Amino acid sequence: MYPVITISREFGSGGHSIGKQVAKKLGVPFLDGEIVNQTAVESGYCKELIEEQGETATSANRWFDISAASTMYFQSPQDEIFLAQRKVILEAAKKGPCVIVGRCSDYILRRADIPCINVLIHSDMENRKVRILERYGDIKDVDVEKRIKKKDKQRRTYYRYYTDQHWGDYSNYDLSLDSGTLGEDVCVDMICELAERKSK
């Protein structure tokens, strides 16, 4: 049986697409939209809010945190979404092999001692800009870089807030791949081959 595979990724590095192809090649579920749906059921919040808040931290976290510390135990909507999402991720991983993208899934599964392969996909700014331009089309060069940096910062802050660890620390991953120098296909093959090896 294949292990669960988590994919952490820099924005624009193609991690989402690589994860999707890995899942297809191994014939296991690719968990992205399904996590949002299940988290909506679990938490009672609407899908749009979960999509927006499910992986990006805002200054609201800090506000709620201070509030909680100074008054009483209090969970922000984002905390509730994180906990519901965490439950959905753990339940999915316990069901069997799958590919999960982002959402602190590497940290969540490691802490729960669930056997998994934690992968990080990264790429340099130039390669990421090309990918984002292909994806979103009519957007100015300067705006692409801004968008990439903002999105990375949001994910880093979210990861830091909920795991108290530094996002992108290589020691959190079994395998880190540069999708820019290696190419998407090579990344897919290497992850699948590692999954094959681990399944024996």
Add this chain to the structure above:
Amino acid sequence: MYPVITISREFGSGGHSIGKQVAKKLGVPFLDGEIVNQTAVESGYCKELIEEQGETATSANRWFDISAASTMYFQSPQDEIFLAQRKVILEAAKKGPCVIVGRCSDYILRRADIPCINVLIHSDMENRKVRILERYGDIKDVDVEKRIKKKDKQRRTYYRYYTDQHWGDYSNYDLSLDSGTLGEDVCVDMICELAERKSK
């Protein structure tokens, strides 16, 4: 033709052994002692000093640096060794495929636009302690951890001093592998398979 492979590694992660096996499997030179010999010829310093100074920075660097800034252009023995070693690495890489361990070789080859695969081997403290204990035998547990931390610090400082970059930043590597969770054999196979792919 295989690309040149550079292996950066945490102390005790097995990176040296992995590099040696990769070179053997691909049938290409493994450059370690040979770099020391050639650097000795190039720089005029003795092998023992090169082995000691060729990858670890000491406070002497800073002293010489201040001295140079305040008086005139001045190279410390370690600077001279670095430059001679850099020349040896570049000449070796230009000759053809090989495996080079440490010595800022990833940075040196990238800056010279020489096609290469840059690999980072890492592992958690527990796995590294076991490996070091196997290698050096009769050494106290507390001393092993101290030795590992000291060696890592020296390598980081050396890398930082000569490249002005942060050692272990994942974006400097095409491939980063956890030898503790994956195992040495899997690391060797993955690097060799990537070299095969890149050679086509």
